[in-house]
Amino acid sequence: MKNYDKLLHDLAPQKFGKKGVIWTISLVVLIVLGIIAYIDQIIRGQMVTNMNDYALWGVYISNFVFFVATSFVGTVAVAVLRLTNNNWRTPIVRIAEIIAVAAIIMAGITIMIDMGRPDRLLNLFIHGRMQSPITWDVIIIPTAMMVCLLLLYFPLLPDFGLLHKHYEDKKPKLSKWYGRLSLNWTGSDAQKALQHKSIQIIAILIIPVGFMLQTIDAWLFSTLYRVGWDSTNLGAYFISGASVAGIGALVCVVYVLQKVYKLEDYITDLHFDKLGKFLVLVCLIYLYFNLNEYLIPQLTSKKGSTTHINVLFKGEYAPLFWFVTIGGLIIPVIVLLFKQGRKPLPMFLIGLLVVAGSWWKRYLIVTPTLLHPFLPIQGVPESWHHYFPSMHEWLITIGTLAMALLIITVLVRYVPIVPIQKTADEQEELQLNKITKS
């Protein structure tokens, strides 16, 4: 029992300090600004965006794709970490699942922001047709949301139970909440067996669901006849890109939490080292798919694809393209190949770079393709030849990003990020091992 006391002291959710409060308030302010901009967009129409009949999708869709991609971290964490029973994973998995929950919720919200008639949302259910990839999205996103939530929730049951007891005297109200959330967890064998089984099922379920989600997201584009999207490669390309975005985000959040919650004892350099190696791997895979997407069409030089690729390589979008490729992929690979590069701080910086690269990468997937249709753009206002998000679009997009961060913030405030019970069990095991050895 002594064990638990120390663990609970270290790992139970803590009140925010001054910095935490300021952080939360700034997020709320950004969200409110975003909501105001969105209301204005509803009133005046999507006139307030810089989208037009050619750039008919813009930052809302690329932001949506980014969120969908980031949510893939939940699947990766489970597939690679939970199922293989890597024991260094314990503190990482829950953070990954928290990010996945936040990202998938925001994906659902951002896709609605792009709709011209959000008031007709119900038409998707009344008149939904199976042949449209949007309908597949309408089915898969809520499914993924449920699976991600359950995957976060089930493993939390014992911890909620512990917290219920922990706060019984000090904070009865909070304790009651934890008690309710723990579904009267007592830790009996029957409960444990049931919980274990449920986790197993959900953990297996999230893998096909996650892969389907990414693939459908890719099909949204590859079912259209457009240069740069009309590719059979796109599903795999999106999955590998999603792994990069997800792991990048994970590294950043893990670093911040380690520092803020002083979890150096639980999240160690070893974790960063492993995560770094993992990130290199997914970056390399993604690089390979990038070569397929960009270099091969260039070599076969079909007319449409060469124009598209030239715009990226040396045209209007070249600076962004090279930032995304070099900054978001090549530099991370080089840095992370060195042991020094896999220390927490450099990892954090690289993580930020990867996330920024991933976000802009989605922008590059959506925008340049739309601006190079089959027939030339003629007889429309000059501004329709280009696209860059308007003030409203930025405010709304930043609002959604802030909302994702707020969801993560709230979750890490009330949920023990490092599983207490699990860590306790593992420590016990370690000690037992030591005793038997000596």
Place this chain on the structure above:
Amino acid sequence: MKNNNTDSRRKFLDKGLKLGLITAIGAVGLTKIASKLTAQTDKNSGDKMELMTTDGTIVVVDSSEVMEMEHAGKIDKYDVREGMPNRKFVMVIDLAKCTNELKCQSSCNTNHFVTGDHSWLKVYKMQEDTDTAPYWMPTTCMHCDQPACVTVCPVDATFKRRDGLVLIDTERCIGCRFCMAACPYSTRVFNWSEPNQGKIIMDMGDETNRPAAEYAGLPSIKGTVDKCDFCPHKIKENELPHCVTACPNGVFYFGDKYEDTVTNGEETLVLSKLLADKHGYRLMEGLGTKPNVYYLPPVDRLGDFEEGLERYTEFKSVDKPK
């Protein structure tokens, strides 16, 4: 909803009123004969009308010979999602004649109350390669037989009719713009803000004059998609689409594939022969969208390409109706 209503009404008719129906048919027959008789006895009104017969020839008849009766019957059966029975509409655009007059565009804009910065009909300045001659190319919606836009629409707001038309139900469209991304011909436009078209009334030939939403996708609605509708409100009246009649050069031919004829208002031609003789083609045939708009290549030009340049504005479509 509307379809359901008509369906149940039809069932009701089928079940309960068989006897009545027989009487009704008898009545229609009688009126037909009666009207024929009156048409013969009446003095000709002198008002001539152009009609296309089933074998594809245009005949000029006195307007007093046109019977109201059949017309009303058709309206009753007209289902906006099904289209006109046993018709299949096509358009042929003769690039050899186009000199960028833009009369088609302004007529289309005016008659469809297009208020945005876009237009449904575009005339492109085209040049395939540096060593080929430039030409003007008008485009409408291709009313594809394998329409990419219809496939991707999540709510069946854009739909394909049996008579070939691809239309949009702007009351249902959720504004996802997936169809716009899907259309390889970039023909679809979006109402980014309130269209402010004013009151639109089109005479659809039935008792009441009402907004023609279920016929022509009008009025435009904020946050939904629009495009060329092949002017079903004109076809129904046995008239040609606005762009066809507006063109001074007779570039546009419109007709019925089943009848194998097309007309530009001046001459009527056999579609299959025209396409074979002049090497008609469709845009981006390789994509498999199977358009119903055919092009005749810009050879043996009737006009000068340079002439059109005066009217060409790179960054603006024609002036909007006030």
